[in-house]
Amino acid sequence: MMPPPLALSSLLALSVTEPVSVAHYLVVGAILFTAGVACMATKRNALGVLMGIELVLNGANVNFVAFASPYLAADGARSLGLDGQAIALFVILLAAAEAAVALAITLNFYNNHATVDVDRADDLKG
Amino acid sequence: MVDFLTSTIGLSGWLAWTLAATVSAVLILNVIAGGALVFIWAERKVSARIQDRLGPTRTGGRFGWLQSLADGIKLLAKEDLMPEGADGMLFRLAPYVSFCASFCAFIALPFAFDVVGQRLNVAVFFVVAVLGLEVFGVILAGYASASKWSLFGAMREAAQVVSYEVPLGMCVVVPVMLAGSMDMVTIAEKQAGWFWNWYVFHDPFTFVIFWVYVTCAVASVNRAPFDLAEAESELVAGFHTEYSGLRWSYFFMAEYGSMFLVSAMAAVLFLGGWNGPIPVATLLGFSEGTGDTAPYLIRLLGLANLVGKASLGVIIMMWIRWTLPRLRIDQVMTTCLKYCTPIAAVMFAGAMLWQIGLPGGLIPGAGRPGGEIREGWLEGPGGRAAAPPAADESRDVARVAP
Amino acid sequence: MANAIEDDPRIIEFDVRTDEMLVNMGPQHPSTHGVLRLVLRTDGEIVSEVEPHIGYLHRCAEKIGENLTHRQWIPYTDRMDYLAAMNMNLGWSLAVEKLMKYEVSEKARHLRVLIAELGRIASHLVGMGAYGLDLGTFSPFLYAFREREKILDLFEEACGARLTYSYITIGGLTADLPPGWLQRCEAFLDQFEPIIQEYHTLLTTNAIFVKRTAGVGVLSRDMAIEYGCSGPVLRGSGVDQDLRRDGEAIYTAMYDGYAFEVAVQKDGHYPRDHEYPAVPAGTVLGDCWHRFFVRMLEVVQSMDLVRQSIDRYSACKGTIGEPLKLAEKMPAGDAYLETECPKGQMGFYLVSDGSAKPWRVRARSSSFSNLAVTPELCRGCLIADVPAVVGSLDIVMGEIDR
């Protein structure tokens, strides 16, 4: 079966009668990633920035899992298999570690400045 | 069930699937809602008997068995008040978050062989993870209520539940290790036979860790003596101080649902699941293969066993609640971090070593070899063929009834 | 005090910038024993300051007293410490009798001891049960009330009222005991004696109870004296004072010939006249546990006194005599008398101008002084300790606000 053309596939994406493809997951991952980046860029609250980071990592994870899934892989195509899932696991673990350190930094920042507004972390500004 | 609907009744595929899914969802919902009614009634009767009272006696004739239903109707009719400074959206959402978490965790809980909403390969983790979500509703409720008492309750609950998840997770891992599977159906199956096959009697370490699990489970569902989040003598009513009517009752349904859930988890992980202490069915010569009715009977018996064990757990929690004073927050944390966690860690290591040294369990020949690891896996190319654990069962969306 | 906070091992000082929060505990709060309002200044769970606000139950009882005759004011004393109304009646009656230099008959004296000590048991039962409630255990409260009900039954038989008796009155008592009362009273004592052991199991020696009370709210001997504390609060700090032994002659004469040991820790141990549980490790003289324990000892002590008074009362011939007339004229002058009430030393002062009505009435309530130490005891404790401390002082708002 030939892959459908690009324009058509975007329409098909919303169709509930067709099975999903890897591209579906990639789009979801892209949206999560972009939302995370926007979150990091706009939020003044340090915790908001942290949440943005979590979203970005999560978006990447969606891609890993999608490529790893034998169910999503097209006929004859080889999925990433366990490797993708293992990497996704490591990403989750590292995200947890990152959150712990980031929270500790935020806490120290709050102790020194009585705020979590990252715009006020400008002590090193020339 | 889907097979039955499509082949016997002749429904089309999608209808059968939807119907099957709806039936299991409704059944689980009824387990929680109906269970909450029964357990609230039981709590009243148990507490009354403990305290030299009679409890409800009149509603619904004898024993006041309709009392909780009457209360439910009263709650339906009550006004849902919201404080002026509250965060409306979060305030309204919080009870449903709690309830949904409790409900979702039931999906992976097996009630008897094959009687499970969705047989999950990682059921144990799933249940623990989703149960942890319940605290989310509580924190939202405490924050959104715009009341200092509620905030205190929410913060206490957050600290407590997050801490107790550590030892709870360790306790849960031990049966997983013994069975070699995170599938609750498999774990329960491995404990079939006489009661000394139960994992609680597997070795001394599992026996100790069972009690650690009981402690942590009571703490993680916020029951006395760990009910700090709603400590009425300190925090008025804790996180649900500002709630009334139906929203308030959702919190209670979630609480009783979680109580039943952790008790059922204890039953599945340590107390043989749906296998009774005496393998009655086997002794009578029943098995899956004999006749048409035998599988149904076996499942019914298993259902009764599991619900009985879980209810016993709930009753014991009530007994504890009406007997003991409440701990203080620092003592609750000490219990978790200084006692439960180290004990659980040591017992985990001990159970692991025991598994290496004496894989059969305490009573020789009683236990069964655990683990899904096939011999072929370690041998190389040919291993692939023998590798995959049977994937047939876990694919069905709904398998409530055989 | 700053050093005491710094050295307190229970306080975990996080280096997090925190804001303090003012929290109103009461006047509508489940554990403030009526309408006490405590304003807590808290830093998270740690209480830095407690300020009691009183006056929500003020009823101008003293002013009313200037417009009634001496005997007409008796019902108003009932409503001061409504949990020990008999002892309030007794205090006022003795104060007036002191002014008149009146002496009641021997039989009335023994009956007064009997009734007052039963009232002390009833009051301590409420204090004990409510203290369990403050610490989060409900059942002992009902066990205590079950026994208190039996005492109230006895009182009802004797005087017709269950809460506000006005039984002991100026010049004696309003009526003699009905036939068979003494037997019923003795039956109650026999039945009650083993139950005290249950209270000890449920509360006094319960591990969680000890954890919650030991070392909490330590009231030093000096501070107790400086603040004018009295009753079990004072004796819990190791001060050997009991007005039944150390009071004024007119009051101690009432207990003439009665054998009892003051419930106080002397030379490192409590009286050894009965079997008591050992003092658990971790307790400090003057903490909540000792205040509670003194009350438990006094229950046993009062039971002894009741038994003695029953013997003496039945040995007396004749009648108890008639009380004074409702509008008896008093000699001009003033009198002040303190008696040992269950909550502490209750003093009544009256100035008479020679008419039937007192010119000035004043009540010195023990709960008022006992409550005054709350800010000292609660500084730097946790929120959960506040009900524990306030409960251990066993205050009654009716007596504080009058």
Add this chain to the structure above:
Amino acid sequence: MTPTIPMADLVAGGLLPLAAINFHTLFFLLFAAIACGAAVAVVAADNVVRMALFLVLSLAATAGLFFLAGAEFVGAMQLMIYVGGTLVLLVFGVMLTAQAPFVTMKSAGGDRLLAGFVGVALLAMLVLAGLSVPAWRQPASGTVPEPTATPLGMALVGVRVDQPPAGQPVDAVRSGYLLPFEIVSVHLLVVLVGAAYLARAKRRKTPRAIEVAASVEPPEAVAEHAAIGRTRAAASVLTGEPS
């Protein structure tokens, strides 16, 4: 995970429009909509607690997507670790921003506009990249995935059971994840120690009672300092700095 339904059966049922629904796709769309909608809501929300709620929704829906893709273990871990981690975030959010001015910290309008522009551009690029490979756009084969929890666990201890090299014995060390697993474990330990050190409990230099006493100020001053918090005001009183 739902097996695809044979078309012929559905046509025979006479319910073609409804019957043609692919349940896997339906649930995918549902979870994807929740995940993406909640992610956008995280960006849009100003209140930190609401942000946390939406984040949890998004993460939980993503876990659902993982389950649909056959990665059950990863999905469960996602629920457990991410959601638990977010919970702690939420608690900190409430604790650190309990003062009214900080609960909502509005971003500047210009920032938002810029972020929106960059975001749309990034999204367009990512989506185009994702759709650019034809093989990825081919509909799923529907191969029923095998449970991965046990093989994954075996891989983490260094034994690959899923992809043995053809014709060769398994080289456990090279093909497994034992080394990364150990590295991550040590990493986690180091991070835990580090975070605990950063946020460790320190004794105050000034006794708390003095600070409490110092913080008793006239009402106007308190109102003035409300925005920067009571303790800061108290600290400035102690040190004599203008605040």
